[in-house]
Amino acid sequence: MSKSHRDLKIVVIGAGASGVACATKLLEYGFQNVLIVEAESRLGGRIHTIPFGENVIDLGAQWCHGEQDNIVYQLASQKDLLESTGPVYENYQCVRSNREVLPDNVANRLKAIVGDSLVSRQMELQHCSGSLGSYLTNKFYEMLRRPENADIDKVLANEFFDNYQKFENSVEASDSLEEVSGRGYLDYWECEGDILLNWKDKGFVELLRLLTRSRELETSSDLGVLEQRVLFNRAVKKILWNRNDSRVELQLSNGECCLADHVIVTVSLGVLKEQHLQMFDPQLPVAKQRAIQGLAFGTVNKIFVEFPEAFWPEDWTGFTLLWREEDLGDIRNTSRAWLEDVFGFYRVSYQPRVLAGWIINASGRHMESLDRNEVLAGCMYLFRRFLHWHIPDPVSFCTSAWYTNPNFRGSYSFRSMDTERLGTGAQDLAQPLTVVAMTPQSPARSRSRSRSLPQQSRCDRPIVQFAGEASSPHYYSTVHGAVEAGWREADRLADFYSLNDATAKSQL
Numbered sequence: 001m002s003k004s005h006r007d008l009k010i011v012v013i014g015a016g017a018s019g020v021a022c023a024t025k026l027l028e029y030g031f032q033n034v035l036i037v038e039a040e041s042r043l044g045g046r047i048h049t050i051p052f053g054e055n056v057i058d059l060g061a062q063w064c065h066g067e068q069d070n071i072v073y074q075l076a077s078q079k080d081l082l083e084s085t086g087p088v089y090e091n092y093q094c095v096r097s098n099r100e101v102l103p104d105n106v107a108n109r110l111k112a113i114v115g116d117s118l119v120s121r122q123m124e125l126q127h128c129s130g131s132l133g134s135y136l137t138n139k140f141y142e143m144l145r146r147p148e149n150a151d152i153d154k155v156l157a158n159e160f161f162d163n164y165q166k167f168e169n170s171v172e173a174s175d176s177l178e179e180v181s182g183r184g185y186l187d188y189w190e191c192e193g194d195i196l197l198n199w200k201d202k203g204f205v206e207l208l209r210l211l212t213r214s215r216e217l218e219t220s221s222d223l224g225v226l227e228q229r230v231l232f233n234r235a236v237k238k239i240l241w242n243r244n245d246s247r248v249e250l251q252l253s254n255g256e257c258c259l260a261d262h263v264i265v266t267v268s269l270g271v272l273k274e275q276h277l278q279m280f281d282p283q284l285p286v287a288k289q290r291a292i293q294g295l296a297f298g299t300v301n302k303i304f305v306e307f308p309e310a311f312w313p314e315d316w317t318g319f320t321l322l323w324r325e326e327d328l329g330d331i332r333n334t335s336r337a338w339l340e341d342v343f344g345f346y347r348v349s350y351q352p353r354v355l356a357g358w359i360i361n362a363s364g365r366h367m368e369s370l371d372r373n374e375v376l377a378g379c380m381y382l383f384r385r386f387l388h389w390h391i392p393d394p395v396s397f398c399t400s401a402w403y404t405n406p407n408f409r410g411s412y413s414f415r416s417m418d419t420e421r422l423g424t425g426a427q428d429l430a431q432p433l434t435v436v437a438m439t440p441q442s443p444a445r446s447r448s449r450s451r452s453l454p455q456q457s458r459c460d461r462p463i464v465q466f467a468g469e470a471s472s473p474h475y476y477s478t479v480h481g482a483v484e485a486g487w488r489e490a491d492r493l494a495d496f497y498s499l500n501d502a503t504a505k506s507q508l
């Protein structure tokens with residue numbers, strides 16, 4: 001390898017959390033010819049903070065999930081940027097489609113039943129060969145049959161459990177919990193500590209400021225260390241990775257081409273699923289294709305509604321929508337059927353007049369195709385159908401649309417029954433494409449050259465690498481997983497060129 005590592009051209013595809021983390025880490029290691037190609041006109045990907053109401057909202061990632069072993073927490077807590085959101089998603093009210101509010105004692109007992117199953121889940125799922133859905137259903141009804149729960153109204157319990165499954169689907173991004181692998185669910189490791197830390201009045205975009213060391217990201221005028229290193233509004237259409245010279249050719253949407261020594265792909269699993277057959281030439285190895293097919297990627301969307309004033313009681317942190325079977329006929333098989341999968345609305349930190357709703361599955365994807373006024377009218381129908389107060393007309397309204405955007409094609413990844421059936425996982429997605437090469441000269445080895453020539457041997461040189469949240473073995477579907485995966489691939493290159501942390505620091 002005649003080139004110094006400083007001159008190697010490295011292209012990172014995608015400027016989401018993973019791409020930004022990877023590129024900034026590569027710069028720290030002293031690689032200087034680093035470029036990000038990004039299809040959107042902004043940094044962040046599924047981190048998307050926008051002004052709304054009295055402050056900002058996050059259309060994608062919103063909370064830092066946990067503290068221990070959480071790279072995002074480690075970065076943000078040094079600057080005191082995070083704050084507990086409190087029990088917003090625990091102390092919610094349960095309201096029925098006849099405007100009845102479940103009494104606290106009933107709601108709390110039903111919440112305790114699903115809460116108890118959370119504890120036993122970790123142990124019991126290890127021996128489960130079925131879906132998370134069948135496990136949770138069996139567990140819920142088994143607990144409901146216990147003598148101490150005999151007095152719980154079964155109709156209410158069904159309504160509650162139906163809603164609870166929608167909530168769990170939003171955690172997984174699954175359409176149905178029957179899709180989710182029971183055992184695969186345990187692949188995800190929850191970081192200890194507070195799992196709902198918000199970014200105060202800043203939004204998740206603050207993480208990008210930390211990574212890039214910039215101040216004014218929202219104006220795109222300051223990309224910090226990435227200044228002049230990001231090509232926006234360019235989608236990579238083709239990755240040609242078996243050229244004779246072992247370089248990788250990228251063809252971009254605007255007709256430009258670029259050659260790179262190393263490429264790091266951080267696009268979402270949704271994009272890979274849709275595009276990998278056309279994108280990679282030659283096609284990806286079978287194990288990689290199996291990972292792309294077997295790992296699952298689903299849609300969750302958010303609905304933000306700003307009211308002129310808060311009409312809900314002080315002590316309400318949010319409310320879930322329990323449909324009575326006899327009322328569902330009012331929307332099923334109508335143009336409002338999608339509303340059945342809006343499962344609740346919750347308060348938003350630093351936004352006293354805003355409620356955030358969540359919608360899952362095919363209904364969430366369908367909502368993206370509707371006219372904005374139709375969506376708002378649907379939400380107002382829900383508010384007025386479920387709540388007994390006068391509901392003022394909203395002053396503004398906004399929804400996310402992660403599925404229809406070709407640069408995402410969904411929200412986040414999970415482990416499905418297909419993942420298990422195909423025996424695949426994050427490690428197969430993360431495996432780099434390599435060519436056989438001679439070991440490169442490390443800076444230390446080069447210095448010793450005048451005295452004696454170092455021994456070189458054959459090795460696998462990574463030329464196309466894969467990062468992104470879905471490639472994280474245990475923190476997939478999160479930003480900390482995405483950042484860690486980006487760093488993992490930067491480290492892989494640094495290891496290949498025998499650069500270490502000390503090298504990184506000396507290059508700063």
Ligand SMILES: Cc1cc2nc3c(=O)[nH]c(=O)nc-3n(C[C@H](O)[C@H](O)[C@H](O)COP(=O)(O)OP(=O)(O)OC[C@H]3O[C@@H](n4cnc5c(N)ncnc54)[C@H](O)[C@@H]3O)c2cc1C
Pocket residue numbers: 013014015016017018019037038039040043044045046047059060061062063064065234235236237266267268271300301302400402406407408410411412467468469470476477478479480482
């Ligand atoms: C609604 C929602 C809520 C979430 N909530 C949380 C949360 O509270 N906490 C949490 O930790 N995580 C949350 N997540 C998950 C988190 O946002 C993601 O795991 C993380 O941001 C993914 O980062 P990434 O870099 O892997 O991918 P992405 O952010 O998708 O980045 C990939 C980038 O590649 C670009 N791209 C795509 N195709 C091309 C192409 N052909 N050429 C060039 N560029 C391309 C895209 O535009 C994008 O910018 C949430 C996600 C969603 C959608």
